[in-house]
Amino acid sequence: MRITFVGADHEVTGSCHYIEACGKHMLVDYGMEQGRNLFENVDIPVEASRIDYVFLTHAHIDHSGMLPLLVRNGFSGKIYATEATTDLAGIMLRDSAHIQMFEAEWRNRKAKRSKDIELYTPVYEMADAVGAINSFVPVPYGQKTVVSEGIEVRFTDVGHLLGSSAVELWLTEEQVTKKIVFSGDLGNKDQPILKDPGYVREADYVLVESTYGDRLHSAEKIDYVSELAGILEKTFARGGNVVIPSFAVGRTQEILYFIREIKQKGLVKVNPGFKVFVDSPLAVDATEVFHKNGRECFDDEALDFINKGINPLDFPGLCLAITTDESREINDIEEPKVIISASGMCDAGRIRHHLKHNLWRPESTILFVGYQSVGTLGRALVDGAEKVRLFGEEIAVKADIAKLIGMSGHADKAGLLDWMRGFDKKPEKVFVVHGEDIITEVFAKTLHEELGYDTYAPFSGTIYDLLKGEFVVETKGIRIAKAEKRTGNAVFDRLLAAGQRLMSIIRKNEHLANKDLAKFADQIDALADKWG
Numbered sequence: 001m002r003i004t005f006v007g008a009d010h011e012v013t014g015s016c017h018y019i020e021a022c023g024k025h026m027l028v029d030y031g032m033e034q035g036r037n038l039f040e041n042v043d044i045p046v047e048a049s050r051i052d053y054v055f056l057t058h059a060h061i062d063h064s065g066m067l068p069l070l071v072r073n074g075f076s077g078k079i080y081a082t083e084a085t086t087d088l089a090g091i092m093l094r095d096s097a098h099i100q101m102f103e104a105e106w107r108n109r110k111a112k113r114s115k116d117i118e119l120y121t122p123v124y125e126m127a128d129a130v131g132a133i134n135s136f137v138p139v140p141y142g143q144k145t146v147v148s149e150g151i152e153v154r155f156t157d158v159g160h161l162l163g164s165s166a167v168e169l170w171l172t173e174e175q176v177t178k179k180i181v182f183s184g185d186l187g188n189k190d191q192p193i194l195k196d197p198g199y200v201r202e203a204d205y206v207l208v209e210s211t212y213g214d215r216l217h218s219a220e221k222i223d224y225v226s227e228l229a230g231i232l233e234k235t236f237a238r239g240g241n242v243v244i245p246s247f248a249v250g251r252t253q254e255i256l257y258f259i260r261e262i263k264q265k266g267l268v269k270v271n272p273g274f275k276v277f278v279d280s281p282l283a284v285d286a287t288e289v290f291h292k293n294g295r296e297c298f299d300d301e302a303l304d305f306i307n308k309g310i311n312p313l314d315f316p317g318l319c320l321a322i323t324t325d326e327s328r329e330i331n332d333i334e335e336p337k338v339i340i341s342a343s344g345m346c347d348a349g350r351i352r353h354h355l356k357h358n359l360w361r362p363e364s365t366i367l368f369v370g371y372q373s374v375g376t377l378g379r380a381l382v383d384g385a386e387k388v389r390l391f392g393e394e395i396a397v398k399a400d401i402a403k404l405i406g407m408s409g410h411a412d413k414a415g416l417l418d419w420m421r422g423f424d425k426k427p428e429k430v431f432v433v434h435g436e437d438i439i440t441e442v443f444a445k446t447l448h449e450e451l452g453y454d455t456y457a458p459f460s461g462t463i464y465d466l467l468k469g470e471f472v473v474e475t476k477g478i479r480i481a482k483a484e485k486r487t488g489n490a491v492f493d494r495l496l497a498a499g500q501r502l503m504s505i506i507r508k509n510e511h512l513a514n515k516d517l518a519k520f521a522d523q524i525d526a527l528a529d530k531w532g
């Protein structure tokens with residue numbers, strides 16, 4: 001009975017944990033790595049065809065995005081998830097396959113022009129995504145399900161995304177049962193639409209996320225509805241549009257929820273019948289999935305609407321644009337309006353057209369509702385860029401750039417501690433994952449000091465024996481060598497690359513016997529003496 005830490009160890013994205021127990025091979029999450037990466041992930045220890053079960057905490061791509069690759073590589077097992085996660089993954093994995101295929105097509109077109117003959121194959125294609133989607137076994141929240149002999153699973157709502165859950169896994173070998181709890185991503189209390197995170201009461205081992213394990217969200221309660229109403233009112237009074245770059249799944253539905261209330265209470269006096277365009281096919285599909293799963297997933301307030309026969313994500317004036325033609329037509333409409341479009345960080349997608357039409361207009365507002373990563377167009381705008389390039393054109397930024405602050409899908413340090421306090425008995429060990437390098441260590445220390453838990457922040461490649469309660473392999477991770485700047489001298493660049501390769505070989509040999517390490521060091525020293 002062993003766990004191998006594969007991904008999101010000392011990192012935030014690419015969640016993946018491998019478990020071997022009861023003669024079965026299992027994964028909890030298999031996510032895509034996104035953004036900047038510090039450490040290399042070890043490979044999943046067995047071939048994809050030998051994986052029997054995957055347990056998926058939630059549909060975000062950094063937890064689910066590699067499932068189609070698993071299918072492409074021969075996986076034919078089952079993927080257990082909540083019903084809402086199954087529905088959301090259904091649209092998000094298809095969307096991800098589209099992106100992979102589009103990227104491959106674009107690269108190959110470029111390669112053709114430069115007469116590069118090596119073809120780029122996409123990470124996976126639509127058929128792989130469909131294969132993954134067909135492998136899902138939806139399970140209701142709170143229902144303990146027998147997966148196979150000695151393996152049981154249950155999902156608890158953790159209020160991070162529709163369908164999001166902590167995975168409770170009971171493993172029994174030779175009459176000994178160990179319970180491992182995977183927090184998944186933990187949400188915040190009192191967020192719109194979703195329930196508060198639910199607690200899990202018992203565990204022998206816990207894997208807990210730590211994205212914001214070192215900081216506190218503002219304690220001030222923000223009234224998003226009146227903030228948003230104020231921004232709409234001001235912009236419409238100037239005769240401008242409010243353009244909202246938003247993540248298609250989650251944030252978009254929260255905005256719709258607020259606007260429904262704004263309209264119902266008549267909080268916007270100028271142009272009260274204003275139209276709201278959701279210009280992202282994924283967002284439109286996701287809104288449908290939210291509506292479908294409302295009864296099981298919504299909090300009391302949102303559920304109340306459903307019980308009264310009201311769809312809390314719908315209101316008069318809501319237009320769901322889908323085709324690219326319909327998308328273009330939005331810009332021909334003169335009257336002030338709201339346009340919600342993806343991507344949330346403005347680095348791709350239809351939002352760029354709407355920015356092109358509105359950034360230069362001093363009467364319009366660009367409203368950011370989520371975190372903007374360094375290097376994205378969204379970040380440049382939030383940081384006050386005076387001009388930006390879009391479709392090869394330079395555009396002056398004259399529109400008002402606004403932010404709806406404080407909206408976050410992740411619990412802060414206090415929220416994480418509160419959730420960890422929910423266990424009746426101290427777990428044997430707590431593994432801190434899903435946080436930036438040093439933050440996992442900081443939060444592991446905090447958990448130990450505040451709650452007295454035995455904590456550890458593993459690196460990718462760490463293996464732990466859950467029955468014996470001891471490490472099989474402990475690693476310090478393999479740092480991805482920073483790419484050296486090219487010098488322009490091809491032969492010298494080759495030498496630099498060789499040097500980097502040497503460093504990565506050194507890192508990988510950490511567990512060699514000491515006499516072998518000494519021999520390796522002697523050889524490098526001899527080489528350095530010769531050239532130095």
Ligand SMILES: [Zn+2]
Nearest residue numbers: 058060160185
């Ligand atoms: Zn997430």
Ligand SMILES: [Zn+2]
Nearest residue numbers: 060062063185
């Ligand atoms: Zn995550």
